[in-house]
Every structure is written in structure tokens, then in C-alpha cells.
Amino acid sequence: MSVPISEFWKLAIKSRLLTAEQCEQLYTSFGQVKGADTCGNARTLTEWLISKNALTRYQTRILLSGRSGPFFFGDYKIYDSIKQGPFAGMFRAVHTPTSHPVVLQFLTGPDVESPGLWTGLEARLQRQVGTQYPHLYRCFEVVDSGTFKFLVIESLGxxxxxxxxxxxxxxxxxxxxxxxxxxxxxxxxxxxxxxxxxxxxxxxxxxxxxxxxxxxxxxxxxxxxxxxxxxxxxxxxxxxxxxxxxxxxxxxxxxxxxxxxxxxxxxxxxxxxxxxxxxxxxxxxxxxxxxxxxxxxxxxxxxxxxxxxxxxxxxxxxxxxxxxxxxxxxxxxxxxxxxxxLNVQPPAPAATLAVYERSIQQNQTLTATTEDYALPALFLTR
CATH class of the missing domain: 1.10.510.10 (Transferase(Phosphotransferase) domain 1)
Structure with a gap:
């Protein structure tokens, strides 16, 4: 069972996948499609939106179920879920500031939920970040948003x-x-x-x-x-x-x-x-x-x-x-x-890789600097 068209537009705006202005423009364009005024429903709308690359099939499926997401996790926007193979259970996403494609592996379990155990796990994961070998896949960063913790890894074809x-x-x-x-x-x-x-x-x-x-x-x-x-x-x-x-x-x-x-x-x-x-x-x-x-x-x-x-x-x-x-x-x-x-080379990296690497490095440097500035205040309260 899918939601009415009016509710779908509200969910799309609430999800932050589309702005109100974008929805208004798309609504007008869809209204000009032959048969939209008489046969149009949320499902035909979503197929049209997918054809226009406004939304992905995964995103429309979530919206049609009456949920507004979540799709955004920090700087990352999820556009698909991986159902099969060794990456099953992970999500395809883009780094919104740079449009670089990645895969998100959300972390769960006792080691993640316990603050004491998480400290050790995070340290172990951080040691893997940045290592680059032609026959291992890359881990770009470990993200702890408070509510969610996930690992960002490279998207392999x-x-x-x-x-x-x-x-x-x-x-x-x-x-x-x-x-x-x-x-x-x-x-x-x-x-x-x-x-x-x-x-x-x-x-x-x-x-x-x-x-x-x-x-x-x-x-x-x-x-x-x-x-x-x-x-x-x-x-x-x-x-x-x-x-x-x-x-x-x-x-x-x-x-x-x-x-x-x-x-x-x-x-x-x-x-x-x-x-x-x-x-x-x-x-x-x-x-x-x-x-x-x-x-x-x-x-x-x-x-x-x-x-x-x-x-x-x-x-x-x-x-x-x-x-x-x-x-x-x-x-x-x-x-x-x-x-x-004997020495088959890896595929050429995505054009967005270099700017993506600079972006996450700058964020990590900024985070470390912010933490350093916070130290004196912490000491003053003791």
C-alpha cells in the first residue's frame, strides 16, 4: 500500500531529498505528462521521478512506505541498499559536498553500544583508515554521529x-x-x-x-x-x-x-x-x-x-x-x-576521489583542532 501523491510530496520535502521549490517544479512537469491528471498516482509519479533522476528506486520505495528516511548521515546521502553478495546489508551513498560515491557499513552490537568497548573498536578501525593497497579495499573514515556509527569504505565495481x-x-x-x-x-x-x-x-x-x-x-x-x-x-x-x-x-x-x-x-x-x-x-x-x-x-x-x-x-x-x-x-x-x-592495474579512481580525500582530511583536522581548543576549558572547570 502506497501513500497518496500529496503525502508523497510532503515526505519528499521532509526527507530533504528534494526542496519545496524542486517539488513544485517537478509537480508542474509531471502534470504535463499525458494521463497524469486522470491515471496518475504515487507509483506512476515515482517511476517518472526515477526516469528524471530526481530520486532513486530505493529512495522512492522508502517514501512510498510512508517514511521520510533517514537518508542523510553527516555528509553522506544514501541512495541504495545492497541486498546480495559480500556487501549485503551495506548502503551505497554519496558524499554530498563532493558527490564522491562510497559504501556505508553501519556498526551495531555490544562493542558499539558499550562506550568502553567502542573506544577500543574505534581505535582499531582508525588504524585501518587511509591504508591503501592494490589488493585490499580502502576504509576512508569512521563516523560517530552519536546516534549512528558507521564505516565509510570505497565503492567497488x-x-x-x-x-x-x-x-x-x-x-x-x-x-x-x-x-x-x-x-x-x-x-x-x-x-x-x-x-x-x-x-x-x-x-x-x-x-x-x-x-x-x-x-x-x-x-x-x-x-x-x-x-x-x-x-x-x-x-x-x-x-x-x-x-x-x-x-x-x-x-x-x-x-x-x-x-x-x-x-x-x-x-x-x-x-x-x-x-x-x-x-x-x-x-x-x-x-x-x-x-x-x-x-x-x-x-x-x-x-x-x-x-x-x-x-x-x-x-x-x-x-x-x-x-x-x-x-x-x-x-x-x-x-x-x-x-x-601478472600486474593488472586497479581501475582509474573516480574523478571526485582527490577532492573527497581533501574534504575528509580537512574535516578531521578541524575536529582535532576543535578538541585541542576545548582542553583549556575542560581544565578550568576542574
């Missing part, structure tokens, strides 16, 4: 590697090795920062337009121990089980660099074979097969022996037999990649 995998048509071996090498380089940067990914799998490998690959990770949640006895209502653990190292059979085992390397090896196996090493079964069956059954040799599927041997080392059941550093994995993958595709 492209597709998840998970969506490119097909058992009927596996990737060419050289391309699979290229993707895995990019992931290894991104993972090496994380490990260099003393961080662990904890959930390496094709879903979290992102192919940008042009072919560069970025490793996606959750910047908020620290990798937690894998607890096989906990309920898996949303199926996340089952999805992860295709890439879990045998050592996760140890109760309370936390992800580490070597379990990341094993997961990368399982991901490469899937790119080459079109399926994970141990498909089918429940979580317990999968993890037991990781620990006790050999993987099906890739040579039987026509994969060149050097690539198959590399996968065998990376997915060794004994962690001491694996490559001990993910940078070694990247080095071993290098000669297995098509030289012409």
Missing part, C-alpha cells in the same frame, strides 16, 4: 569471484593462479599488519572491472574461534567449512596465518576444479574430511603438475608442511601466471 565459479567451466589454470596470487598479496599485507583474515574464500575475493582482484574482509569483527558445537542458523559456518584447516578440530582454535594459507589453497583448488576440495556433507563431515581424507588430485582433472603440486603444499594437513608465509605462496604462483596478466 565488479563481481565476487564466487559468482564466476562453475563446475562445468572451471577457470583457466593461469587465470585461477592470477586470482589466487592477488589474494595472497592482499593477505600478505594483512599479515604484515599483524592481522588475520579468518574467512578467506571465493566469496571474499572481488574482481574489479579490468581484472584486478581485491581481498575483502570484515574490518569490524576480529577473527573468532571456530566453535563446531554452536548452532549455525544462517549457514555461515557451513559455507566456511569448505575452507577450514584441519586444526580447527581443536576446540577453541583461533584463525591464524597458517589457517589463512590453507583457506587460500582450498579457494585456489575450487577455482581450478569448479568445486571445493570436499563438497557435500555437514560441517562436521567437512572438517573431518579436511583432517583425514586426501584431496582428489588436480592432475586427474587436467591441471598442470606444477600448479597441482603447489596446491598440495598449500593445503597440507600438517600446518608445519605448508608454506609458512603467504608471501611465499605469492612468489610460487608468479611463474604460473600469464606474464601479460
Amino acid at each position: 565488479g563481481i565476487s569471484v564466487e559468482d564466476t565459479i562453475s563446475a562445468a567451466e572451471p577457470l583457466a589454470p593461469q587465470e585461477a593462479c592470477r586470482i589466487a596470487r592477488c589474494a595472497a598479496l592482499g593477505l600478505a599485507e594483512l599479515h604484515q599488519m599483524k592481522a588475520v583474515h579468518g574467512d578467506v574464500r571465493p566469496r571474499h575475493l572481488w574482481i574489479e572491472n579490468g581484472g584486478n582482484v581485491r581481498l575483502l574482509r570484515d574490518p569490524v569483527g576480529a577473527p573468532a574461534p571456530v566453535v563446531l558445537t554452536q548452532p549455525d542458523a544462517d549457514g555461515t559456518l557451513l559455507a566456511r567449512a569448505d575452507y577450514l584447516a584441519p586444526e580447527f578440530l581443536q576446540h577453541g582454535k583461533k584463525p591464524d596465518a597458517l589457517t589463512d594459507i590453507y583457506a587460500l589453497g582450498c579457494s585456489l583448488y575450487e577455482l581450478l576444479a569448479g568445486r571445493p576440495p570436499f563438497p557435500g556433507g555437514d560441517v562436521h563431515q567437512k572438517i573431518n574430511r579436511h583432517a583425514n581424507q586426501p584431496i582428489q588430485p588436480l592432475e586427474q582433472m587436467g591441471i598442470p603438475q606444477p600448479i597441482a603440486q603447489l596446491v598440495t603444499y598449500v593445503t597440507a594437513k600438517n600446518p608445519s608442511v605448508r608454506y609458512q608465509r603467504v608471501a611465499q605462496v605469492a612468489e610460487q604462483l608468479t611463474p604460473l601466471v600469464d606474464p601479460d596478466r
Whole structure:
């Protein structure tokens, strides 16, 4: 059920998506559309507004439900929600002063709601702000408005590697090795920062337009121990089980660099074979097969022996037999990649990126200066 046209215009003004003057102009223009006076309703109006780029489909859907938002969060205006893929639950937005496109990840949970815990989480997030590597996505800033807390990350074009995998048509071996090498380089940067990914799998490998690959990770949640006895209502653990190292059979085992390397090896196996090493079964069956059954040799599927041997080392059941550093994995993958595709560059940045970066840097400097000026007043009240 949608609202009447008159109510829709009121909500549009209240939302701040359109000014009263803009609504008046659009109202007049819509009235000149053939049939608007007799067949026009809020839904036909919204389709017309979308066609004129006055509002987005997401924005009109919220307004039609009788809500005026919220759409604005600080300097950011939301124009769409992300429903599927690794960014599901996040929102596409623009930085209104510069029109730069970004993605907003709203933060919830005990670590956010508790002032004491939030201080530690915010410090950890701030350490990620500004870091720029070709195989990791960027975090631009952490915003705490009091009512809402969110992370601003870059908006990436492209597709998840998970969506490119097909058992009927596996990737060419050289391309699979290229993707895995990019992931290894991104993972090496994380490990260099003393961080662990904890959930390496094709879903979290992102192919940008042009072919560069970025490793996606959750910047908020620290990798937690894998607890096989906990309920898996949303199926996340089952999805992860295709890439879990045998050592996760140890109760309370936390992800580490070597379990990341094993997961990368399982991901490469899937790119080459079109399926994970141990498909089918429940979580317990999968993890037991990781620990006790050999993987099906890739040579039987026509994969060149050097690539198959590399996968065998990376997915060794004994962690001491694996490559001990993910940078070694990247080095071993290098000669297995098509030289012409070895160093695919990221897409050119949006034209608004430079001015956006200056804008948020100026805001951060202004905030820090304001806090410094507030210190003497605080001391005077004591």
C-alpha cells in the first residue's frame, strides 16, 4: 500500500531529498505528462521521478512506505541498499559536498553500544583508515554521529569471484593462479599488519572491472574461534567449512596465518576444479574430511603438475608442511601466471576521489583542532 501523491510530496520535502521549490517544479512537469491528471498516482509519479533522476528506486520505495528516511548521515546521502553478495546489508551513498560515491557499513552490537568497548573498536578501525593497497579495499573514515556509527569504505565495481565459479567451466589454470596470487598479496599485507583474515574464500575475493582482484574482509569483527558445537542458523559456518584447516578440530582454535594459507589453497583448488576440495556433507563431515581424507588430485582433472603440486603444499594437513608465509605462496604462483596478466592495474579512481580525500582530511583536522581548543576549558572547570 502506497501513500497518496500529496503525502508523497510532503515526505519528499521532509526527507530533504528534494526542496519545496524542486517539488513544485517537478509537480508542474509531471502534470504535463499525458494521463497524469486522470491515471496518475504515487507509483506512476515515482517511476517518472526515477526516469528524471530526481530520486532513486530505493529512495522512492522508502517514501512510498510512508517514511521520510533517514537518508542523510553527516555528509553522506544514501541512495541504495545492497541486498546480495559480500556487501549485503551495506548502503551505497554519496558524499554530498563532493558527490564522491562510497559504501556505508553501519556498526551495531555490544562493542558499539558499550562506550568502553567502542573506544577500543574505534581505535582499531582508525588504524585501518587511509591504508591503501592494490589488493585490499580502502576504509576512508569512521563516523560517530552519536546516534549512528558507521564505516565509510570505497565503492567497488565488479563481481565476487564466487559468482564466476562453475563446475562445468572451471577457470583457466593461469587465470585461477592470477586470482589466487592477488589474494595472497592482499593477505600478505594483512599479515604484515599483524592481522588475520579468518574467512578467506571465493566469496571474499572481488574482481574489479579490468581484472584486478581485491581481498575483502570484515574490518569490524576480529577473527573468532571456530566453535563446531554452536548452532549455525544462517549457514555461515557451513559455507566456511569448505575452507577450514584441519586444526580447527581443536576446540577453541583461533584463525591464524597458517589457517589463512590453507583457506587460500582450498579457494585456489575450487577455482581450478569448479568445486571445493570436499563438497557435500555437514560441517562436521567437512572438517573431518579436511583432517583425514586426501584431496582428489588436480592432475586427474587436467591441471598442470606444477600448479597441482603447489596446491598440495598449500593445503597440507600438517600446518608445519605448508608454506609458512603467504608471501611465499605469492612468489610460487608468479611463474604460473600469464606474464601479460601478472600486474593488472586497479581501475582509474573516480574523478571526485582527490577532492573527497581533501574534504575528509580537512574535516578531521578541524575536529582535532576543535578538541585541542576545548582542553583549556575542560581544565578550568576542574
